[in-house]
Amino acid sequence: MILSKLKQALICLLAGRxxxxxxxxxxxxxxxxxxxxxxxVDKCIGCGACAAVCPARLIKIEDLDQTTRRITRLLxxxxxxxxxxxxxxxxxxxxxxxxELASDQARQDLxxxxxxxxxxxxxxxxxxxxxxxxxxxxxxGFRSDEIDRGGDLCQYENVCLESQQAENTTATVxxxx
Amino acid sequence: xxxxxLGASLQQTFGDKILQVNSPQPGRLYVTIxxxxxxxxxxxxxxxxxxxxxxxxxxxxRRQRGKFLITHFFAKDExxxxxxLHAEVDEDDPRIPSITPVVPAANWxxxxxxxxVGVVPEGHPxxxxxxxxxDWPEDLYPLRWDxxxxxKPPIADCxxxxxxxxxxxxxxxxxxxxxALEEPAYFRIFVEGEEVVGADYRGFYNHRGIEKVGCSVLxxxxxxxxxxxxxxxxxxxxxxxxxxxxxQAAGIEIPLRAKYLRTIMLELxxxxxxxxxxxxxxxxxxxxxxxxxxxxxxxxxxxxCERLTGNRKTxxxxxxxxxxxxxxxxxxxxxxxxxxxxxxxxxALYDSIPGDTTLMARLRGTGMLPKDMAIExxxxxxxxxxxxxxxxxxxxxxxxxxxxxxxxxxxxDGCDNLARTLVRLDETLVSIGIIRQALDDIPEGPVLAEVSxxxxxxxxxxxxxxxxxxxxxxxxxxGEDNRPERWRVRAPTYAxxxxxxxxxxGSALADVPIxxxxxxPCFSCTDRMEVLDINSGQLRTCSAEDxxxxxx
Numbered sequence: 262m263i264l265s266k267l268k269q270a271l272i273c274l275l276a277g278r279x280x281x282x283x284x285x286x287x288x289x290x291x292x293x294x295x296x297x298x299x300x301x302v303d304k305c306i307g308c309g310a311c312a313a314v315c316p317a318r319l320i321k322i323e324d325l326d327q328t329t330r331r332i333t334r335l336l337x338x339x340x341x342x343x344x345x346x347x348x349x350x351x352x353x354x355x356x357x358x359x360x361e362l363a364s365d366q367a368r369q370d371l372x373x374x375x376x377x378x379x380x381x382x383x384x385x386x387x388x389x390x391x392x393x394x395x396x397x398x399x400x401x402g403f404r405s406d407e408i409d410r411g412g413d414l415c416q417y418e419n420v421c422l423e424s425q426q427a428e429n430t431t432a433t434v435x436x437x438x
Numbered sequence: 439x440x441x442x443x444l445g446a447s448l449q450q451t452f453g454d455k456i457l458q459v460n461s462p463q464p465g466r467l468y469v470t471i472x473x474x475x476x477x478x479x480x481x482x483x484x485x486x487x488x489x490x491x492x493x494x495x496x497x498x499x500r501r502q503r504g505k506f507l508i509t510h511f512f513a514k515d516e517x518x519x520x521x522x523l524h525a526e527v528d529e530d531d532p533r534i535p536s537i538t539p540v541v542p543a544a545n546w547x548x549x550x551x552x553x554x555v556g557v558v559p560e561g562h563p564x565x566x567x568x569x570x571x572x573d574w575p576e577d578l579y580p581l582r583w584d585x586x587x588x589x590k591p592p593i594a595d596c597x598x599x600x601x602x603x604x605x606x607x608x609x610x611x612x613x614x615x616x617x618a619l620e621e622p623a624y625f626r627i628f629v630e631g632e633e634v635v636g637a638d639y640r641g642f643y644n645h646r647g648i649e650k651v652g653c654s655v656l657x658x659x660x661x662x663x664x665x666x667x668x669x670x671x672x673x674x675x676x677x678x679x680x681x682x683x684x685x686q687a688a689g690i691e692i693p694l695r696a697k698y699l700r701t702i703m704l705e706l707x708x709x710x711x712x713x714x715x716x717x718x719x720x721x722x723x724x725x726x727x728x729x730x731x732x733x734x735x736x737x738x739x740x741x742x743c744e745r746l747t748g749n750r751k752t753x754x755x756x757x758x759x760x761x762x763x764x765x766x767x768x769x770x771x772x773x774x775x776x777x778x779x780x781x782x783x784x785x786a787l788y789d790s791i792p793g794d795t796t797l798m799a800r801l802r803g804t805g806m807l808p809k810d811m812a813i814e815x816x817x818x819x820x821x822x823x824x825x826x827x828x829x830x831x832x833x834x835x836x837x838x839x840x841x842x843x844x845x846x847x848x849x850x851d852g853c854d855n856l857a858r859t860l861v862r863l864d865e866t867l868v869s870i871g872i873i874r875q876a877l878d879d880i881p882e883g884p885v886l887a888e889v890s891x892x893x894x895x896x897x898x899x900x901x902x903x904x905x906x907x908x909x910x911x912x913x914x915x916x917g918e919d920n921r922p923e924r925w926r927v928r929a930p931t932y933a934x935x936x937x938x939x940x941x942x943x944g945s946a947l948a949d950v951p952i953x954x955x956x957x958x959p960c961f962s963c964t965d966r967m968e969v970l971d972i973n974s975g976q977l978r979t980c981s982a983e984d985x986x987x988x989x990x
Contacts (some may be wrong), residue, residue, distance in 0.1 A: 262793060262794065262795050264793055265790050265791070265792075265793030265794040265795075266794070267788055267791035268786065268793075269731075269790045269794070272731055272787065272790065273503050273727065273730075273731060273784050274784070275733065276734055281963070291741075291744060291745045292743060292745075293745065293748050293763075294744060294748055294749070295754070296747040296748055314659065314660065315660070316656065316660040316661075316662075316663035316664055317663075318655070318656075318660075340663060340667070340752070340754075341749065341754075342663045342752075342754040343748065343754065344663070344754075358581060397680070421968075427779065
């Protein structure tokens, strides 16, 4: 019995003091930690891939008008899985090492909202993202001096992918008959 | 015996009562039977073929077939076969004979499908509610497809049905929050003086409805992250188990490296879970030095997991088709040095235990779970292995990379709290060995298979994983809209908790916390519960009536 207690005492003594001085001294997590997901609004193209994969379903996408898409993230619900950062085609989302997110006003402090300029589809009127950055800046409304541009549009200019596909399907069916 | 042979022998024995036999994957047998013959087929599987009952599931298939599907799952561990007994029940007359009188372990599962889809198990010996709150409306069955996933019926007056205590005994309530584990569970212990003569359990106080969310709102690749949150301690087992089920149903072969990576994470998780349990067990019996020192030993492991996956817990590594984050070869030495340090500390701890008479007095000969009782109630994991039941999914039904690694079943036949402690201590060492071997053998290559095609509807798959607490079971029936039609989860505590009331009888009241604790119960796994925010803001004293009103 005594021998056993001595062994146990030895375990405790050898360990010494292990408590860290956190939070008096910061204790940043290692590289690769999945903390607060930071969004680079300039890179975001509003494609909505993050909203489609988010397991907590906290990313809301609304089209305010034909050129403005609003993306709201209620990050108080975030489970920090990092799926949004993984699927983002533009690498606009980074999982930072920030973990000290406790707040008594979580709704205000942890809501992230951005409004993205989008093109308008000539056929269905929905917001969509042009295929290349060049197409994007050629959109009417992207730059103020381009607002009255128009006229020489090719067949699929300012037409979203869904409408193009729908059109193609209809055309094929029509030819078959 | 292979699954096909078993199917053929069932057809021979029962003739036209067996409507359909199907074995699309090796080691899996799906049998559709006539609902009236379910009792005799179940009894034959258990008594004549020595199968172990796993769980049962109720599925609302009125949209597809106009029927409810009731399924009883069995395992034939020595041959590595899982058997699903499907019985289709008419929607106008939803009743099926109860198998609980012959298969006692089916007790909870039958009550659950009664609560959730409204099929009545006729002849059930204890037809009380199990999962739903006592004031939940009578005719509202949450798992039916036409019930919204977010409904909240109003709170109503109700009288909970409680098992009456035996004549002459008093009731000692433990709960509704279990004192040592800080989780919702309500045991009513019936005592005569110091001796326990019986017990009743009520749980599921905060059911999260994770299965419902998975089958009505989420998509296939969102579920792994929700599945991981079924348990706060062994989350990786649930996400692995779910992903394996979908991969099996869709016929996706994942890269070998991904299998090894899953194995390594599962074993790291087992070590941290067993160390956590050892600390809690010390805390329950009032030996807090164990709690402090074991959790100190565990901490470097948590940091290791954070470096490997990006978080201490809820690693979020599993998706359908493999894992998301590779372990770089530079990190292998990091893993090796952490587990070496744990091994050294573990040895020091192990050496100091047998001579400690206080510890032995609390563990040896208490919480007796005889082997026949463990088999009858289908106890799994260390709870079963501490009573000499030789089952371990890693060996019996190998998954991930376990068929390529040396896994030893750690079995003790002391049947007491000490035996269950020793099983976990031994398993920690075995896990360290598995991780070392996996790190030596792991092949190079990709970690994620490309999944480009849609997963066809109407396929089913059974997947199991040996969690630190025992066998985790997931059954998936694939559906339309990129989500499962039915996803059934059985956490190990669901099986182990059912054995608690019969086991407690005869023990001393002072031993009850450690007896329950020695099962390593994970109430939230079992409940799949949720926390609702209630904004009252005001401090007040709650009466018993108020508390029972807060039930949902």
